Amino acid sequence: MIHENKDEFIKALGSASKKKGFLLPLIEKDYYLTLILSRVYELSENLVFKGGTCINKVYYVYYRLSEDLDFSMILPQYEATRGQRRKCIQPVKDKIEKFIEQFGMRLDDAGNPGRNESKQYVYYFVYQSALREVETKIKFEIGLRFNPFDTIKKRPVQHAFLHPFTGDPLFxxxxxxxxxxxRSAQRELYDIILEELDSRVGIDTREARSIIKQSYENLTEEVPEDIGKIIERREEAPTKEPKEKVV
Structure with missing residues (x-):
């Protein structure tokens, strides 16, 4: 893992920070978030990613960098009993400490993670920053209130940690x-891109805004290719100073 070589890790963080325009501590946290996501299936195949970090990692927006990871658990029925919820979460509870240790992180012992009659579990993962002498926490939350309404699909986790010469992912x-x-996630994605376009200096965003608006009106299950093109244009457009925006 690249964070095991501190000098190379800091170089990789610097490269990603320069490319995406975020401060180094946020990029470092994004690295650890990505590591966790890359193997989260080891905890349970029934974990479904959601929230702002999901938009970033699934649709590769890189507009906001999040502080936490939010999941739903697929349950045996829409409103599971407390006993069924406990059975679903038990594999996670059994594995989570060793799971996080493989990344050079530790599980914060903050008492019983279960809340709201076993409908919510919150864990905190801790890593030592390579940038400064501080420990940083990542919130890892699993909801077991009800089954997700939407169709569940699988998609690659995107990240900005690339080889400086080949452009290939470092992991x-x-x-x-x-x-x-x-739909709420798609609406948030739409708003994120429009806000980003409005922040641009010296470019005409009218055409881009029109494409995105039309694309959003036609959204079904997937984000249209046009939105992906807008995101790619955003990468090449002039940006303001690095921003510290957190979900």
Whole structure:
């Protein structure tokens, strides 16, 4: 793992920070978030990724960098009993400490992670920053309130940690399950891109805004290719100073 070589790790962080325009501590946290996602299936095949970090990692927006990882658990029925929820979460509870140790991180002992009659479990993962003498936490939350409404699909986890010469990923981000028909997530993606376009200096965004608006109106389960093209254009457009935006 690249973080095991501190000098090379800091270089990789610097390269990603320069490319994406985020401060180094946020890029470092994004690296650890990506590592966790790359093997989260080891905890359970029934974990479904959701939330703002999902938008970033599934659709590769890289507009906001999140502080946490949010999942739903696929349950045996829509409203599972407390006993069924406990049975679903038990493999995660059994594996989670060793799971996080493989990344050079540790599980924060913050008491019982179960909340709301076993409908929610919250863990905190801790890593030592390579940039400064501090420990940083990542929140890892699993909801067991009800089954996801949307169709569950699987997609590669995207990240910005690339080889400086070849452009190849420095590590495999793996694949993650996500709710592909989540309208609220798609709406958030639409708003994120429009906000980013509005922040641009010296470029005409009218055509881009029109394409995105039309694309959003036609959204079904997948983000249209046109939106992907807009995101690619955003990478090449002039940016403001590095921003510290957190979900």
């Amino acid at each position: 495999d981000g793996g694949q993650i399950k996500y709710p592909s028909g989540n």
